Amino acid sequence: MESNNTxxxxxxxxxKLRQRSGAQSDRTIYRVHRHLRNVNPKAxxxxxIAIGPYHHDNEHLKMMEDYKLHYLKQLLAxxxxxxxxxxxxxxxxxEEEKARRCYADQPKTLSTAQFIQMLVLDGCFIVxxxxxxxxxxxxxxxxxxxxxxxxIFQMEWMINSLQRDLMLFENQLPFFVLCKLYDLIxxxxxxSRFLFLLRQFFSTLCPGKGCNPKSPVMPADLDKVKHLLDxxxxxxxxxxxxxxxxxxxxxIDSVTRLEEANVKFxxxxxxxxxxxxxxxxxxxxIPPLTIEDRTESFLRNLITYEQYFQQTVxxxxxxxxxxxxxxxxxVEKLSQKGIINNWLGDAHTVAEMVNKLGDSVAxxxxxxxxxxxxxxxxxxxxxxxxxxxxxxxxxxxxxxWAVISxxxxxxxxxxxxxxxxTILQVV
Numbered sequence: 001m002e003s004n005n006t007x008x009x010x011x012x013x014x015x016k017l018r019q020r021s022g023a024q025s026d027r028t029i030y031r032v033h034r035h036l037r038n039v040n041p042k043a044x045x046x047x048x049i050a051i052g053p054y055h056h057d058n059e060h061l062k063m064m065e066d067y068k069l070h071y072l073k074q075l076l077a078x079x080x081x082x083x084x085x086x087x088x089x090x091x092x093x094x095e096e097e098k099a100r101r102c103y104a105d106q107p108k109t110l111s112t113a114q115f116i117q118m119l120v121l122d123g124c125f126i127v128x129x130x131x132x133x134x135x136x137x138x139x140x141x142x143x144x145x146x147x148x149x150x151x152i153f154q155m156e157w158m159i160n161s162l163q164r165d166l167m168l169f170e171n172q173l174p175f176f177v178l179c180k181l182y183d184l185i186x187x188x189x190x191x192s193r194f195l196f197l198l199r200q201f202f203s204t205l206c207p208g209k210g211c212n213p214k215s216p217v218m219p220a221d222l223d224k225v226k227h228l229l230d231x232x233x234x235x236x237x238x239x240x241x242x243x244x245x246x247x248x249x250x251x252i253d254s255v256t257r258l259e260e261a262n263v264k265f266x267x268x269x270x271x272x273x274x275x276x277x278x279x280x281x282x283x284x285x286i287p288p289l290t291i292e293d294r295t296e297s298f299l300r301n302l303i304t305y306e307q308y309f310q311q312t313v314x315x316x317x318x319x320x321x322x323x324x325x326x327x328x329x330x331v332e333k334l335s336q337k338g339i340i341n342n343w344l345g346d347a348h349t350v351a352e353m354v355n356k357l358g359d360s361v362a363x364x365x366x367x368x369x370x371x372x373x374x375x376x377x378x379x380x381x382x383x384x385x386x387x388x389x390x391x392x393x394x395x396x397x398x399x400x401w402a403v404i405s406x407x408x409x410x411x412x413x414x415x416x417x418x419x420x421x422t423i424l425q426v427v
Contacts, residue, residue: 026101028226035360043300046165053107054170068121071128092119102174123181130197163205164294169301172227207290208274252377254326261381267338292343316369318357325354
């Protein structure tokens, strides 16, 4: 006979298992795990606005709650006659349970009413923001006075911070919530326009070529989009992964070392995306990369996304950068060639940032995107002439004093030879 304790424990476990049924597949919005967060916590924390439940109670983000209400009021007033917020609440009330399941860390502290209110306020703010951004950008001389007087558009730093905050890994709403609200605000099934507005809003956040108009994300694919960070990752037009080649060596030397081995670096302005790095006949071509205050946070959140959803496009690119950038000298060399646009100013800061991006990140796998290119680089550097050239440069031209020593030695040798010839002529 089973004891009461055994029966109670079995009942509790069965109840929890029923609650968890299907929960794993529904989860799309997670918290950043501790090992990643500890490398640079600020990279994952919103600066001015909380979206979704994870940062909902952060005191320093409360200022934007008034802006959310203001934007909702404007949005409702735009309609003729003015729209009723009850329409939006009713629509998301039907989606509340589905939306809750998207969060791995269930927002239990929010009641149903509070959770729906959050979805309406946060979602309407995002939709209205990208609509206003388009109007201000496209019709600067014809926008309404209340749009021209909007502090968000009067202060460029606020737009920059909003672009950054709205793509953070933890700062997300389910994408279907945004689409549902856009249907109510504009017209049903006009998602092509919504996707255009989103791409336009985030375009200046990307540190290189991306956000291609022929993005893989099309209206027919919207059911697959998890949230804005997922949308940005897909819209950044990453290349397809190359098939794995078994075990390959995932390391190449830095720019400085590769130049010693007769590798030349050139900017690749015709590349399709930031990831479109090439190597041919001793020349490595790299698309331009802009590094500014938001770049680290942008890349870290995309890396975190890939860690959770088993993709490696950005992870592989960052590993490539970490290989070729070992010091400020490497940054300066790439900057001189126009490959890095360093808006931070300090080359050492850039090198340090790049070298830490891969900390606590699972390394490249057998499908490493640059594996074939790395092998080609290694073969080039292993050629006898290139190995000899690199060895000579490191031994005799690695510092000003080494160069001076070589020159002095050369002068002494030439002087000795000249003396010998003079003696021979006399004899």
